[in-house]
Amino acid sequence: MAHGDGGAQIICMGGKAHGEEDGVKKNMAAWLLGIKTLKIHPYHLPPLGPHDVKVRIKALGIYGSDVHHFKVKRNLTVYAIFGHECAGIIEEVGSEVKSLQVGDRVALEPGISCRRCNLCKGGRYNLCPEMKFFGSPPTNGSLANKVVHPANLCFKLPDNVSLEEGAMCEPLSVGVHACRRAEIGPETNVLIMGAGPIGLITLLAARAFGAPRVIIADVDDQRLSIAKNLGADEILQVSSNLQDVEEEVLKIQTAMGSAIDASFDCVGYQKTMCTALNATRLGGKVCLIGLALTEMTVPLTPAAAREVDVLGIFRYRNTWPLCIEFLGTGKIDIKPLITHRFGFSQEERNPKSKYQAGTPFPEYERLCNIFGKDHATGVIQINQRREREKCMAEQQQEQHQNAAAEEDGAAEFDNDNVGETATASPMNAGTPSSVLGSDASASARKGKRAREDDPFQNLVKTMQDFVIESKEERVEIRETIAEKKRKGPVEEVEADTETDELEAVMNELERLLLPMDTVMGAVYRMQVEPKHLKLFWRLRDDAKVIWAKKLASV
Structure with missing residues (x-):
């Protein structure tokens, strides 16, 4: 479950497994070798014990901590395999497994406790100090073809529960465990602070436990709309300003219409904690699920005077059977939270995948590492960048106009065109006018209004404006890329990763839209971020037609 995207990313491992070509069978895993460096290499499994099973992983969710380690690799001194939200098919069983x-x-519960300490004996094995948890170094995770795991931590799925849903039992367990701790029932009104993945999971769990009314608050209206679709009775957009707590508590209590019996802080910031403590009724419960900050100042004395119980939530215990029951009986529908699907190798992807509006395009995803960046939409990114560059272009245009006040009308007209062209797209911002075709200014004037409203049309027009350049320039670009790739891998990991992505993008453009020398040249020359090029594939069919016409006119 990836934090911050309102949904989960599932790695689907169906079909022929990576590493099984040409009759050679190897267990492969995705190893984190450094910052943003993920490679698929063999993974030698431990021997199968009498109480263990060998499972071929068929579905695995990506969690926020996985993405964090991928981007930062903080405090990791060894290579590691991540992943802990998983489900699969048993391939081998130990001699004592019945x-x-x-x-x-x-579906696999990822934590293996010692089973000897007092906490384990008392049933609170999730707090075991010797816990070995998938994907928490030095324990390797389940982002692999196969894993060996204790049989009593593998839970059989009914026929009507898919493997993808089985993998989602792990994040669902967090919400189920929290609702158990808070004793949610048919008479419990619930407040949830935070409509991120875990907040939405807690919403589904609270509904399954019978909560009559659930209010969810967040700063993001997009997340709130998802929460509304998932069954929240009321949604409330709040601010991140600590000074607004009192006013927002009143709004929350008014929206609930009665006392708030239990609050869940799924964020872990001072503002959300203060709101939850102040909004909860006398004798109510506040569950701390989000653990973003280690220290904060909160009004504990007033909460203590009202006997508000503050409950910590750490992972889960004994939740898988109940989660599977909720999924099997239809009390919880987890499928809307699965938003993206990837193959185990970068070249694979699920052909039945449903890519909704605002999600990265398949061809771009194939070129990215499977963890990638958060699911900021290409349209939002391009618009944000366009707004910044539009402001810069307007300032430049004003300067040009002031400097050219004494010049003739033709020169003034050219300056206006440069300003229009610069705002058309981030790809040609600042591009010399000699790089653009003779019809660029006319095209910019005709499509200006449409481009301001439609970022896709904007890029189409930009592509129209490019002219075909010589092959020598492409050779030059390739040589420059080769030179950049010769840099040291340790100090230039991030730069090399971006260079590799850029080269892959250029290869794909060349194959699809030959000749695309100008596009490639402009991309490299202007150093446009590869993430913006995802829009090109959305426009592939249009671009083919455009370039056919363009070539015919050259």
Whole structure:
């Protein structure tokens, strides 16, 4: 479950497994070798114990901590395999395993406790100090073809629960455990602070436990609309300003219409914690699920005077059977939270994947590492950048106009065109006029209004404006890329990753839209970020027609 995107990313490992070509069978895993450096290499499994099973992983969710480690690799001194939200099919069972058999579809609980300490003996094994948890170094995770795991931590899935849903039992367990701790029932009104992935999961769990009214608050109206679709009775957009707590508590209590019996802080900031404590009724409960900050100042004395119980939530315990029951009976529909699907290798992807509006395009995803960046939409990114460059272009245009006040009308007209062209797209911002075709200014004037409203049309027009350049320039670009790639891998990991992505983008453009020398040249020369090029594939069919006409006129 990826924090911050309002949904989960699932790695689907169907079909022929990576590493099984030409009859060679190897267990492969995605190893984190450095910052933003993820490579698929062999992974030698431990021997199968008498109480263990070997599981072929078929679905795995990406969690926020996985993305964080991928981008930062903080405090990691060894290579590591991440991933802990998983489900698969049993391929081999240990000699003492009686409850499962080969071919069973199972969801895996990722934490293995010592089973000897007082906490384990008392049933609170999630707090075991010797816990070995998938994807928490030095324990390797499940982003692999196969794993070996204790049989009693593998739970059989009913026929009507998919493997993808089985993988989602892990994040769902967080919400289920929290609702158990807060004793949510048919008479419990619930407030949830934060409509991120765990907030939405907690919403679904609270509904399954019978909560009559659930209010969810967040700063993001997009997340709130998702929460509304998932069954929240009321949604409330709040600010991040600590001074607004009192006013927002009143709004929340008014929206609830009655006392708030239990609050869940799924964010972990001072503002959300203060709001939850102040909004909860006398004798109510506040559950702390989000753990963003280690220290904060909160009004504990007033809460203590009202006997508000503050409950910590750490992972889960004994939740998988109940989660599977909720999924199997339809009390919880987790499928809307699965938004993206990837193949285990970068070249794979699920052909049945549904890419909704505002999600990255498939061809771009194939070129990215499977963890990638958060799912900021291409349209939003391009608009933000266009707004910045539009302001810069307007300032430049004003300067040009002031400097050219004494010049003739033709020169003034040219300056206006440069200003228009610069605001058309981030790709040609600042591009010399000699790079643009003779019809660029006319095209810019005709399509100005449409481009301001439609970023896709904007890029189409930009592509129209490019002219075909010589092959020598392409050779020059390739040589420059080769030179950049010769830099040291340790100090230039991030730069090399971007260079590799850029080269892959250029190769794809060349194959699809030959000749695209100018596009490639402009991309490299202006150093446009590869993430903006995702829009090109959305326009592939249009671009082919455009370039056919363009070539015919040259």
